[in-house]
Amino acid sequence: MKVLVSVKRVVDYNVRIQIKPDGSGVVTDGVKHSMNPFDEIAMEEAVRQKEKGKVTEIIAVTLGGAKNEETLRTALAFGADRAIHVKEEGEIQPLTAARALAALVKKEGAQVLFTGKQAIDDDANQTGQMTAALLDLPQATFASKVELDAGKATVTREIDAGLETLEVTLPAVITTDLRLNEPRYLKLPDIMKAKKKPIETVSFADLGVQPAPGLKTVKTAPPPSRSKGIMVKTVDELVSALKAKGLV
Amino acid sequence: MSKILIVAEHANGKLNAGVAKVVAAAQKIGGEIDVAVFATDGSAVAAEAAKLAGVSKVLQADNAANDHALAVVLTSQIVELASKGYSHVLVPGTTFGKDLAPRVAAKLGVPQVSDVMAVHSASSFDRPTYAGNAITTVEAPAGTIVATVRLASFNAVAAGNGASVEKVSVAASASANTKFVSLQAAKADRPDLQSAARVVSGGRALGSSENFSIIYKLADKIGAGVGASRAAVDSGYVPNDMQVGQTGKIIAPELYFAIGISGAIQHLAGIKDARTIVAINKDPEAPIFEVADFGLVGDLFQVVPELEGKL
Numbered sequence: 001m002k003v004l005v006s007v008k009r010v011v012d013y014n015v016r017i018q019i020k021p022d023g024s025g026v027v028t029d030g031v032k033h034s035m036n037p038f039d040e041i042a043m044e045e046a047v048r049q050k051e052k053g054k055v056t057e058i059i060a061v062t063l064g065g066a067k068n069e070e071t072l073r074t075a076l077a078f079g080a081d082r083a084i085h086v087k088e089e090g091e092i093q094p095l096t097a098a099r100a101l102a103a104l105v106k107k108e109g110a111q112v113l114f115t116g117k118q119a120i121d122d123d124a125n126q127t128g129q130m131t132a133a134l135l136d137l138p139q140a141t142f143a144s145k146v147e148l149d150a151g152k153a154t155v156t157r158e159i160d161a162g163l164e165t166l167e168v169t170l171p172a173v174i175t176t177d178l179r180l181n182e183p184r185y186l187k188l189p190d191i192m193k194a195k196k197k198p199i200e201t202v203s204f205a206d207l208g209v210q211p212a213p214g215l216k217t218v219k220t221a222p223p224p225s226r227s228k229g230i231m232v233k234t235v236d237e238l239v240s241a242l243k244a245k246g247l248v
Numbered sequence: 249m250s251k252i253l254i255v256a257e258h259a260n261g262k263l264n265a266g267v268a269k270v271v272a273a274a275q276k277i278g279g280e281i282d283v284a285v286f287a288t289d290g291s292a293v294a295a296e297a298a299k300l301a302g303v304s305k306v307l308q309a310d311n312a313a314n315d316h317a318l319a320v321v322l323t324s325q326i327v328e329l330a331s332k333g334y335s336h337v338l339v340p341g342t343t344f345g346k347d348l349a350p351r352v353a354a355k356l357g358v359p360q361v362s363d364v365m366a367v368h369s370a371s372s373f374d375r376p377t378y379a380g381n382a383i384t385t386v387e388a389p390a391g392t393i394v395a396t397v398r399l400a401s402f403n404a405v406a407a408g409n410g411a412s413v414e415k416v417s418v419a420a421s422a423s424a425n426t427k428f429v430s431l432q433a434a435k436a437d438r439p440d441l442q443s444a445a446r447v448v449s450g451g452r453a454l455g456s457s458e459n460f461s462i463i464y465k466l467a468d469k470i471g472a473g474v475g476a477s478r479a480a481v482d483s484g485y486v487p488n489d490m491q492v493g494q495t496g497k498i499i500a501p502e503l504y505f506a507i508g509i510s511g512a513i514q515h516l517a518g519i520k521d522a523r524t525i526v527a528i529n530k531d532p533e534a535p536i537f538e539v540a541d542f543g544l545v546g547d548l549f550q551v552v553p554e555l556e557g558k559l
Contacts, residue, residue: 014513016381125350141347162433166428168426214389218386221385222382230542230543242526
C-alpha cells in the first residue's frame, strides 16, 4: 500500500518568536526552521508501518517556497522513498493546501494520507480534515495508535473524553498526535542517502488547483505579557501567599 | 444581521459545558442564535440548551445515525442546516469541534477560523498562533463563517428565559466508511491535565521516574492534574502524554506549579494562560521565575514534601 505524508516547514519549536514591530506578522527570516513536530510523528508512523510490511511506498509532500526542500530532505532521511514539492511562494492556507493534497492523493492512488494534527506555526488543525472532506474520505484525527490492514485502518484517537477507536475504510486521512510514537533520531548515513532520493516539483497549475478563499490577517500582536511576580523565601510564606489569594 | 448556528457537543444525554461559552462568543457577534442538537434522541440535551441565555431556538435533529458524534456523519447534516440562511457556524474548540469544523468548512468551500479568543465584529476575530505567542487578528471573507471557539476565553452564559425546541428533519445516514468501535474513558483517579483547575508539573531536576512520586503526592493533596516538561519526558521519567508545552498540551489552569522546571520557551508557551504560576527551582536565574507569580528558590526534594505537608 502506498501512503502519502504531508510535512510542513515551520519555525523550530525552540525558537522564541519575535513579532514584527509593524504588526505584520512573525519574524521568520534568519530564524531556525525545522519539520513541524506533529508531521515528524506522521513521518515516523509511515516508516514504522513500512517496517512492519504494511506499507510499500512512502511519498513525502510539502507545499511552499524553495526553502521547503530541506524539509523534504528530512522526510527522505526518515525513510520516505520519494518526495513531491508543491512549489508555490507566499502563504498557503489550509483549504488551499487541502485542495493540493486531495489532488495528489488521487493522482498517486495513496491509501492513507498521514499528516500532523496541526502545525505549530498557524495552529490551525484543519488541513487533514479538509482534505478528507474534499475527497469524501473518512478521517481519523488525533491518532495515538494506528493499525493498518487490507482495506481498513483501526485508529485510536486521543479525544477529550478518553481514547476513541474508529475503524475506517481505506483510503483515509489520519492525523497524528503526540502519543502515537517518538520520532527517531536521524543518522548521518540516512541523511546522506536522502540527498540522492528523487524530489519531483509541481505547481498548483500542474495539479489543476485554484487557491481557495482565505482569511485575511489584519495584524499580529504579542499576547498580554506576564509580569514578574514575588519571590518568597520559605514554604510558609508561599502557603500564606496562596491562601491570601484564595488559591488553596 | 447575523444568524448563528451552534453545534451542541454532548455525551450521555448531557450538554457539554463548553456550549454555554460558545453561546457567549455568539452573543459578542450578535444576532439570532440557534443551537443544533444531533443525537439519536436529543430531548434531554435540547432541553438543557434551551435554558441558555441568548439562545433563540434549539433545533433537535434525531437520527439513529447520530449515536456517536462522527464528523463524517454530522457534516452533511450541518451543511444542510447551515444553508437555511445561517451566516455563522460555531462549535466548541474541543477535540469534537476541531475534528468537525474543518470538514464542514471544506464542504462549504470556506476557510475556517480556529480558536476564536475575541470577537471584533461579525467577521473579524482574534486567534492564537505559535502556541499563543502571537495573537493574530483575522478577517473572514464573504460566505458562511465557520469557527471553533476557544473555551478558556469566554465565560459561560447564565440561565435564560427558555428557548423553544423545534424538531427538525435533516437527511442523515450511517457512514459506510467509518465505524465506531469503542471509547475508553479517561482514567478518573486524577483530574485530566487538559481541563484541571490545578496542575503540578515536574521537570528534569526530578532526576528519575521514581522521584516523580513527590509530584504525584503534592498533586493528589490539592486535587491537581500532573504534567511534565519536555526535558522530563525526553529523559524518560514520564510518558509523552504528560508533556506540557508547545509540542505537548497547552493548558490554562487556575493554579500551576512548575517544579524543577527551568522554563524553556517551549514549556512557557504551554502555560501562558495559567492564572497563577508558582515556580520552585534551585537556580535563582531560571527563566521560569520571569513569569512566575510566586517564586521559591530551593531544593525541590525538601521544599515539595514540606509544601505538601502544609497545604
